[in-house]
Amino acid sequence: MSPESIRRIGILTGGGDCPGLNAVIRAVAKTAILQYRIEVLGIEDGFQGLIEDRIRPLSFRDVSGILTRGGTILGTNNRCNPSRWCTGFAAGGTPIFSDVTGTCIDNIRKHRIDALIVIGGDGSMKCAAPFVEAGINVIGIPKTIDNDLYGTEITFGFLTAVNTATEALDRLHSTADSHHRVMVCEVMGRNAGWIALTAGVASGSDMILIPEIPFHESAMEEFIGSRMSGGPGFAIVVVAEGAVAAGGQQTIARFDPTSPDPVRLGGIGERVAEIIRARTKADVRTTALGHVLRGGAPIAADRILATNFGYHALAILLEGARGRLVVRENNVFSDVDLLVSAGRQRLVPTDHALITAARALGTSFGDHEVHRLGTRAQSTTV
Numbered sequence: 001m002s003p004e005s006i007r008r009i010g011i012l013t014g015g016g017d018c019p020g021l022n023a024v025i026r027a028v029a030k031t032a033i034l035q036y037r038i039e040v041l042g043i044e045d046g047f048q049g050l051i052e053d054r055i056r057p058l059s060f061r062d063v064s065g066i067l068t069r070g071g072t073i074l075g076t077n078n079r080c081n082p083s084r085w086c087t088g089f090a091a092g093g094t095p096i097f098s099d100v101t102g103t104c105i106d107n108i109r110k111h112r113i114d115a116l117i118v119i120g121g122d123g124s125m126k127c128a129a130p131f132v133e134a135g136i137n138v139i140g141i142p143k144t145i146d147n148d149l150y151g152t153e154i155t156f157g158f159l160t161a162v163n164t165a166t167e168a169l170d171r172l173h174s175t176a177d178s179h180h181r182v183m184v185c186e187v188m189g190r191n192a193g194w195i196a197l198t199a200g201v202a203s204g205s206d207m208i209l210i211p212e213i214p215f216h217e218s219a220m221e222e223f224i225g226s227r228m229s230g231g232p233g234f235a236i237v238v239v240a241e242g243a244v245a246a247g248g249q250q251t252i253a254r255f256d257p258t259s260p261d262p263v264r265l266g267g268i269g270e271r272v273a274e275i276i277r278a279r280t281k282a283d284v285r286t287t288a289l290g291h292v293l294r295g296g297a298p299i300a301a302d303r304i305l306a307t308n309f310g311y312h313a314l315a316i317l318l319e320g321a322r323g324r325l326v327v328r329e330n331n332v333f334s335d336v337d338l339l340v341s342a343g344r345q346r347l348v349p350t351d352h353a354l355i356t357a358a359r360a361l362g363t364s365f366g367d368h369e370v371h372r373l374g375t376r377a378q379s380t381t382v
């Protein structure tokens with residue numbers, strides 16, 4: 001199909017929601033309607049709407065005034081993969097799965113959708129992969145507060161989550177100081193420590209625990225012990241939900257076998273608090289920010305990023321792109337093969353410039369490493 005023959009696109013938001021989803025929907029739909037006179041269909045609740053044929057036209061009016069709104073006007077779903085769709089449960093509660101990709105493709109054809117815009121993270125791109133392989137033109141747009149989608153240096157939603165976490169950590173700072181306490185704050189991020197690292201640095205947290213750098217109890221005892229006795233007498237510890245003790249396992253809150261990513265992490269904050277309490281006798285409190293990081297209006301940087309991503313998705317589609325993911329690399333917008341990013345996560349490199357800088361300022365990562373003079377980190381992109 002030539003780019004000029006694209007008359008109608010479908011758009012869906014998949015996976016966990018994040019600030020900026022509506023800004024992307026608006027950017028895609030307004031560009032399509034205004035510049036190319038392309039019709040836009042909104043698919044409800046992610047891939048589930050494609051399975052259940054819940055697809056409705058989106059007018060210019062529908063997408064006006066939504067730039068600043070949190071959530072997604074289309075609804076989303078992080079428990080739906082059409083190639084492994086849960087149709088019921090066998091005796092004993094084991095889920096029964098069925099591949100309903102064909103049903104989705106029938107619905108795409110029925111609505112004469114020429115291209116599908118999938119706004120999502122690695123899980124949504126994985127769900128989209130069979131459609132690309134079946135010849136459907138899918139253009140992906142990278143979303144997630146976790147900032148962990150392979151192929152792009154940034155996803156929209158992340159900077160707002162960092163901002164929210166930073167504000168919370170700032171508030172914990174003053175109460176920690178007043179009560180001479182250790183405040184442990186758990187943040188989301190799955191297997192990547194981007195939110196903890198970035199909000200930790202932005203808030204001047206004393207210790208940052210991320211999954212990429214396993215922590216050692218002895219190092220924590222040494223560091224927190226000296227802050228509490230010889231230092232300022234309080235400490236702020238930010239913990240990524242995927243953080244793990246050296247040689248240990250991640251802390252799992254629950255397991256959802258029907259979800260494309262069945263593991264839900266959570267609870268490491270409380271475990272870290274127990275370790276610090278036991279080893280230093282400090283007065284410790286825990287806060288888990290959880291879904292607070294996913295809610296609310298996007299900050300300006302995310303509105304701008306979302307607008308750029310949405311516009312670029314339409315621009316490359318009309319230039320003839322097929323099966324591509326819009327990305328930003330070295331501050332430039334481009335695109336990569338969607339199948340390469342599908343299901344792949346981007347973790348924090350342990351030589352990241354922010355880690356090196358934080359260590360130089362005396363921040364602990366819960367390990368026995370210290371900053372070495374003359375060390376210059378290479379990777380700089382958050």
Ligand code: F6P
Pocket residue numbers: 016078144145146188189190241264265294
């Ligand atoms: O991927 C976004 C995210 O918020 C992760 O940081 C977190 O681990 C997960 O989703 C939580 O999922 P749910 O909304 O199903 O609890």
